[in-house]
Amino acid sequence: MVLTDIPSKIVYERPQMLDPIVTHYCPGCTHGVAHRLVAEVLEEMGEVENTIGVASVGCSVFAYNYFNIDFVEAAHGRAPAMATGIKRVLPNRMVFTYQGDGDLASIGMGEIVGAASRGELLTVVFINNANYGMTGGQMAPTTLPGQVTSSSPTGRDVKRQGHPIQTAELLSTLEGAVYVVRRSLHNSREVRRAKKALRTAFEVQKHGLGFSLVELLSTCPTNWGMTPVEARDWVEERMLTYYPLGDYKVSPAVAELKV
Amino acid sequence: MAKELIKGNTAVAEAALRAGLEAYFGYPITPQTELLEHLSYRMPELGRPFVQAESELGAINMVYGAACTGKRVMTSSSSPGVSLMMEGLSYIAGTEVPAVFVDVVRGGPGLGNIAPAQGDYNQIVHGGGHGDYHLIVLAPASVQEAVDLTGLAFDLAEKYRSIVCIMLDGSLGQMMEPAEIPPMQPLKTEIPDWAVRGTQAGEKRILTSINLDPPAQEVMNYRLMTRWQEIEANEVRYKGYYLDDADFVVVGFGTAGRISLSAVRAARENGIKVGLLRPITLAPFPTTILDELTDSVKGFLVVEMNAGQMLEDVRLVVRGRVPVEFFGRMGGVVPFPDEVLNEIERLIRGPLTTDGHPRDRWLARMADVIG
Numbered sequence: 001m002v003l004t005d006i007p008s009k010i011v012y013e014r015p016q017m018l019d020p021i022v023t024h025y026c027p028g029c030t031h032g033v034a035h036r037l038v039a040e041v042l043e044e045m046g047e048v049e050n051t052i053g054v055a056s057v058g059c060s061v062f063a064y065n066y067f068n069i070d071f072v073e074a075a076h077g078r079a080p081a082m083a084t085g086i087k088r089v090l091p092n093r094m095v096f097t098y099q100g101d102g103d104l105a106s107i108g109m110g111e112i113v114g115a116a117s118r119g120e121l122l123t124v125v126f127i128n129n130a131n132y133g134m135t136g137g138q139m140a141p142t143t144l145p146g147q148v149t150s151s152s153p154t155g156r157d158v159k160r161q162g163h164p165i166q167t168a169e170l171l172s173t174l175e176g177a178v179y180v181v182r183r184s185l186h187n188s189r190e191v192r193r194a195k196k197a198l199r200t201a202f203e204v205q206k207h208g209l210g211f212s213l214v215e216l217l218s219t220c221p222t223n224w225g226m227t228p229v230e231a232r233d234w235v236e237e238r239m240l241t242y243y244p245l246g247d248y249k250v251s252p253a254v255a256e257l258k259v
Numbered sequence: 260m261a262k263e264l265i266k267g268n269t270a271v272a273e274a275a276l277r278a279g280l281e282a283y284f285g286y287p288i289t290p291q292t293e294l295l296e297h298l299s300y301r302m303p304e305l306g307r308p309f310v311q312a313e314s315e316l317g318a319i320n321m322v323y324g325a326a327c328t329g330k331r332v333m334t335s336s337s338s339p340g341v342s343l344m345m346e347g348l349s350y351i352a353g354t355e356v357p358a359v360f361v362d363v364v365r366g367g368p369g370l371g372n373i374a375p376a377q378g379d380y381n382q383i384v385h386g387g388g389h390g391d392y393h394l395i396v397l398a399p400a401s402v403q404e405a406v407d408l409t410g411l412a413f414d415l416a417e418k419y420r421s422i423v424c425i426m427l428d429g430s431l432g433q434m435m436e437p438a439e440i441p442p443m444q445p446l447k448t449e450i451p452d453w454a455v456r457g458t459q460a461g462e463k464r465i466l467t468s469i470n471l472d473p474p475a476q477e478v479m480n481y482r483l484m485t486r487w488q489e490i491e492a493n494e495v496r497y498k499g500y501y502l503d504d505a506d507f508v509v510v511g512f513g514t515a516g517r518i519s520l521s522a523v524r525a526a527r528e529n530g531i532k533v534g535l536l537r538p539i540t541l542a543p544f545p546t547t548i549l550d551e552l553t554d555s556v557k558g559f560l561v562v563e564m565n566a567g568q569m570l571e572d573v574r575l576v577v578r579g580r581v582p583v584e585f586f587g588r589m590g591g592v593v594p595f596p597d598e599v600l601n602e603i604e605r606l607i608r609g610p611l612t613t614d615g616h617p618r619d620r621w622l623a624r625m626a627d628v629i630g
Contacts, residue, residue, distance in 0.1 A: 050457045054324070055467075064465045070455040072327045073467035075350045078320035081312065085324025085332070086455070088308035089282045093457050111320070114313030 015039035017048045019068050028221040028228025030185040031059060034098075034127060035066055037195045041202055042069075042094070051094040054083045056108075058100035059133040077108025080115035083122045094205060096123040101142040102132040105165045109141075112171065116211045119176025123201045124213040126167060129220040130239060137223025141165040144242055149223070164242060168215045172248035178210030180249040184217035186235035190245070200259050209253050217243055262437040267402045267427060268293035270438050271335075271361055274409040276301050277443045281330040282308040284321035289373040290429040291337040291363035315340040319347030319360070326356040327466045329454030331413050331447060335361035337429070338379050339370060342387075348422055349388025352483070353468030356453075357416035359409075361425045363432035366591025374591025375429035375514055380568035383424050384542045391480050393487045395423045395494065396541040400517040403438040405431055408539070410441060417451075419490055426541065428514040428564065430593065487543075496539040497548060501527060505534030507606050508552050510573055511562035512538045514593065519562045522599035533603050541569065549576045558582040558611050562599055565589060567618045574617075582611035585621045 014020060017039035025031045042048050048069060055063045057076035064071030074082040079097035087095040104112050104126055115122060131149050132138040138151040142164050146155040156164075172180040179201055183194035194216055201212035217239050219231035226234060265273075272294045275283075283302055285295040295311065302309035308325075312318035318334045325332040336344060341362045351358050364379045366372040384396050395415050399405035405427055412423040450456060455464050470476040500520055502508065511519040516537035523535045536552065538545050552559075558581050561570045567585045577583050586602040588594045 049459050052455050052457055061469060064467065068458075068463055070458055070464050071466075072324065072354075072455055073465070073469055074323075075320060075346055078316065078323075078347070081317040081320035082324035082327075084310060084317075085282070085284060085321035085326070086328055088310060088321070089325045089328050089330045089332070090456065110313050111317055114317050117313075118310070 015043050017043055017068050018066055021066065023066055024062060025059065026222040028219055028231055029059070030216070030218040031127065033185045033191060034125060034216055034218065035063065037191070037198050038096070038098070038125060039067065041195060041199045044199070045202060045206070047094045047202070047206070050092070051096070052086055052090070054079045054086070054095065054097040056097065056099040056103040057134075058103050060098050060100060060127065061134065063098050077103050077106070078111050079103070079108065080111040080120070080122065080124065084115055084118070084120050087121055091121070094123070094202065096125060096202070098125045099127070100133065101126070101128045101130065101167070102140045105141040105167050113174070116171050116174045116177040116213070119178070119210040121205050121208055122211060123205045125198065126213055126215045127218045128167065128215055128243065129218040131220055131223050133220050133223055137220070142167070144238055166243060168213070168248045171213060176211050177213065177249055178251035179204045179212035179254045181247045182215040182217070182243060182245050184235060184240065184245055186217065186219065186232045196259065200254070200257065203257055203259055204254055207257065209257075210251065217245075262439045264435050265402060265438050265440070266293055266435045267405055267431040267433065268363065269297045270402050270406050270440060271409050271425065271427065272297035273301065273440050274406040275333055275359070275413075276305070277441055278410040278413050279331050279444045279446050280307070280333060281446060282325045282332045283334065284310045284312050284318040284325070284332070285334050286312050286315050286318050286336065286340060288337045288340045290365055290375075290432050291335050291340075291361070294335045294361060294363070294432070315343035316346065319344040322358050322360070323347050323351050323354070323356070326351060326358045327354070327455050329451045333359040333361070335363065337363045338365050338367050338376075341379060342382070345382070345388040348394070349390055349392065350468045351422055352388065352392035352394075353390060354466050355420045355483070356466065357420050357422070359412045359416050359423050359425070361427055363427045363429055365429045366589075372591045373429065375433075375564065375593055376589070376591050377428055377513060377515060377564040377568070378589065379426065380541065380563070380565055383426055384572075392483055393490070393542055395419070395421055395490060395543070396426055397423065398426045398512040398539060398541050399431060400513050400537060402431065402434060402436045404539075406438050406440055415494065419486055421486070421490070426513065430514045491543040494540060495543050495545050495547070497545040498537045498539060499534065499548065500537070501534035502536065502552065504532055506532040506557045507560065507603065508534045508536055508556050509560045509562055509599070509603065510536045510538070510549070510569070512541060512569065515562045515564050518594055518596050519599050521596035522603060525596065525600050526603045531603060531607055538569075544572050546576050549573065553577050553580050556581060558584065558606055560602055560606055561585045561617070562594065562602070563587045564593060567621065570617065579613045582613050583617050584611070585617040587621065
């Protein structure tokens with residue numbers, strides 16, 4: 001028997017929800033992984049044609065070019081408010097925001113706290129890469145103590161520039177937020193766990209249980225000045241210490257969900 | 260339907276609801292709050308979304324999101340809150356989705372006070388948010404007119420995929436007077452093609468205000484500007500009083516226009532040939548009638564509850580052909596009809612000039628009056 005006689009079977013391919021085009025993301029950036037996970041989850045749930053996405057300002061500003069679904073583009077930080085408007089008038093649609101850390105945890109802190117506290121039936125995909133990616137790697141509210149960025153050139157000095165914000169922990173204190181977890185995209189095991197969390201988050205919305213958010217620790221090799229492999233290691237060695245992975249809020253109703 | 264004694268804010272809220280308002284997003288601020296309060300029980304009663312937002316930023320962006328679904332949506336606020344909404348308004352304009360907001364104007368700048376004013380004219384009429392865009396701005400002078408313009412606001416917003424502002428002086432928001440609210444209209448059932456809803460097996464729709472390619476952005480800018488020309492050609496609204504034989508014409512909108520009408524009537528009783536032009540659309544501005552009047556009158560008196568903001572738009576039309584004088588009160592001070600009457604009589608007495616700037620002459624006259 002020659003090799004070509006083995007019957008072939010496709011076991012893994014691009015989700016149809018992702019348009020077959022090259023993204024503008026840098027090599028080694030995990031935005032692509034996060035996009036793919038969202039697409040896989042919504043396809044598996046059969047919700048693709050019923051979903052409206054809300055893009056934010058940052059590297060993922062053009063996320064709508066890659067997802068083959070209805071999308072709107074919010075002002076910087078305002079995605080949760082915009083998503084609230086959509087979900088309230090179209091309660092039977094899946095509505096999610098896709099936001100970075102500068103967008104969500106700095107300029108948009110008011111909107112995310114408001115949406116979470118009201119228990120809006122939204123799912124938030126929160127990408128934390130510890131800097132402002134699109135504008136060239138400035139200090140973000142998530143930048144680690146001592147981390148060098150283009151606007152903290154000698155390293156973040158917490159006495160002068162304050163402490164990083166632990167978003168999942170912060171939002172988990174709000175009653176309306178019923179599912180708040182932190183995952184990471186730096187290795188395949190964590191990617192699988194991230195996908196499961198995203199599935200749960202969208203199921204939470206589908207079942208009308210409340211506000212759900214998945215924080216995803218992500219890489220930014222270009223602005224961190226690292227190779228993609230070094231960037232993955234940096235997430236593991238540095239980010240996980242300050243941003244421990246885990247389930248920060250799983251309400252009793254969510255715990256009963258069978259995913 | 261019978262007239263009822265009703266407060267301006269409440270009347271606008273109920274009129275919006277009956278015009279088919281599908282969702283309201285707002286934030287408390289005086290002197291607008293009754294509008295929000297009224298809808299806080301009326302909307303849930305009808306099973307329609309009402310959200311008290313975390314801020315005016317939140318409110319306008321909720322409107323932005325809901326407007327992207329093609330539904331009739333609105334917000335309301337007062338001057339400092341409207342300043343916060345400017346970001347969202349620019350994005351809504353840049354995305355070409357219809358939205359309605361009410362600005363119940365109070366004294367400023369800054370926190371100012373909660374008394375009636377018209378100091379938001381420049382911010383509302385001449386932009387406020389960044390980039391090239393125009394709002395349609397409606398300025399009622401009575402509770403009934405506010406009610407009537409509310410229904411119109413939604414129609415215009417949808418017709419032109421534009422933002423419509425109902426600029427309600429604080430006095431009109433707070434004042435109670437008899438008004439008839441139109442009967443309940445059914446909710447819109449038609450969803451425009453451009454509205455997001457989930458692809459439902461069709462092509463995806465993207466609603467965004469970003470366009471990194473300057474020539475493509477310019478195409479969008481051109482579309483907005485030519486649409487504005489169409490609005491200027493079709494949607495100018497004003498009311499003229501005693502204009503046919505007028506030697507002098509007072510120009511004033513909203514509360515200032517209404518007070519001026521009392522003064523004009525008093526002057527007419529004294530045999531003075533004076534009329535009133537009350538713009539109802541501040542944008543598009545009633546330039547044609549103003550231009551025609553310039554050919555037949557000896558002068559204009561612009562009356563505002565600000566430091567002469569519409570005054571500049573009047574001067575642009577009159578272009579020094581006849582004298583333009585100004586009278587205003589600022590910071591929440593409301594002029595009395597006899598103050599306006601005194602100004603009319605001053606115009607009659609003359610001498611008048613087309614030299615200098617009317618604001619400078621007004622400020623000099625007010626030195627002894629203010630403070």
